[in-house]
Amino acid sequence: MIKEKHRLNVFDVWKQFSNECFVDELVKKQLSHKRYLHCKEVTNVCIKLAKQHGVDVHLAFLAGMLHDITKELSKEESVSYMQYYKEYLYLKAPLYHQYTAIIFLKQKYNFYNKKVFHAIMHHTLGTGTSKLAKILFIADKIEPTRGYDTTYHMELALRDLELGFAYVKADNQKYLKERGVFG
Numbered sequence: 001m002i003k004e005k006h007r008l009n010v011f012d013v014w015k016q017f018s019n020e021c022f023v024d025e026l027v028k029k030q031l032s033h034k035r036y037l038h039c040k041e042v043t044n045v046c047i048k049l050a051k052q053h054g055v056d057v058h059l060a061f062l063a064g065m066l067h068d069i070t071k072e073l074s075k076e077e078s079v080s081y082m083q084y085y086k087e088y089l090y091l092k093a094p095l096y097h098q099y100t101a102i103i104f105l106k107q108k109y110n111f112y113n114k115k116v117f118h119a120i121m122h123h124t125l126g127t128g129t130s131k132l133a134k135i136l137f138i139a140d141k142i143e144p145t146r147g148y149d150t151t152y153h154m155e156l157a158l159r160d161l162e163l164g165f166a167y168v169k170a171d172n173q174k175y176l177k178e179r180g181v182f183g
C-alpha cells in the first residue's frame with residue numbers, strides 16, 4: 001500500500017510561513033546566494049514601505065522573500081508549471097516566474113495567501129492593484145544591489161506610494177522595451 005504523503009493543514013502551513021527563519025531557509029535552499037541576497041534586500045524595502053503605508057508587515061516580508069522563488073527553475077520545470085497558466089505562455093520566458101511561484105508554493109508547500117499571490121503574480125510588469133503589489137514592484141526594482149542610485153525613487157515612494165509606483169514603473173517599462181522583454 002502506498003503511504004499517502006502527509007499534507008499540512010492550512011493552520012500548520014500558516015504557522016510555518018509565519019516563522020521568518022523557515023521562510024529564510026526555504027529561499028536560501030531554492031536560490032543562488034546572489035539572488036537570495038536580492039530577496040533579502042527587496043524584503044527590507046518592502047517592510048519599510050509597508051510600515052509607512054499601513055500594509056501588513058508580515059505579508060510584505062513574505063511577498064519580498066518569495067517573489068523570485070522559482071526564478072532558477074530549469075526551463076522544463078518552468079514550462080510544466082506554466083501549464084496552469086497557459087494563457088500567459090505567449091509572454092517572454094523571463095516573466096514566467098511570477099506565475100510559476102504561485103504553483104510551486106501551492107504544490108510543494110501547500111501555501112496559499114491571496115494578497116501575497118496577487119503581489120507576486122504582478123511583480124514583473126507592475127500590473128497589480130493592491131498597495132502590497134505596488135510595494136513589491138517598487139522594492140524589486142530599487143533595492144540597493146541593483147547598483148544604481150535609487151535614493152529619489154525611495155524618497156518618493158515613502159512620501160507617496162502612487163507617485164513612487166508610477167515613477168518606478170515608467171523607468172522599468174523603458175528598460176524592458178529596450179531589451180525586448182515587454183509583451
Ligand SMILES: [Fe+2]
Nearest residue numbers: 042067068140
Ligand atoms: Fe526580484
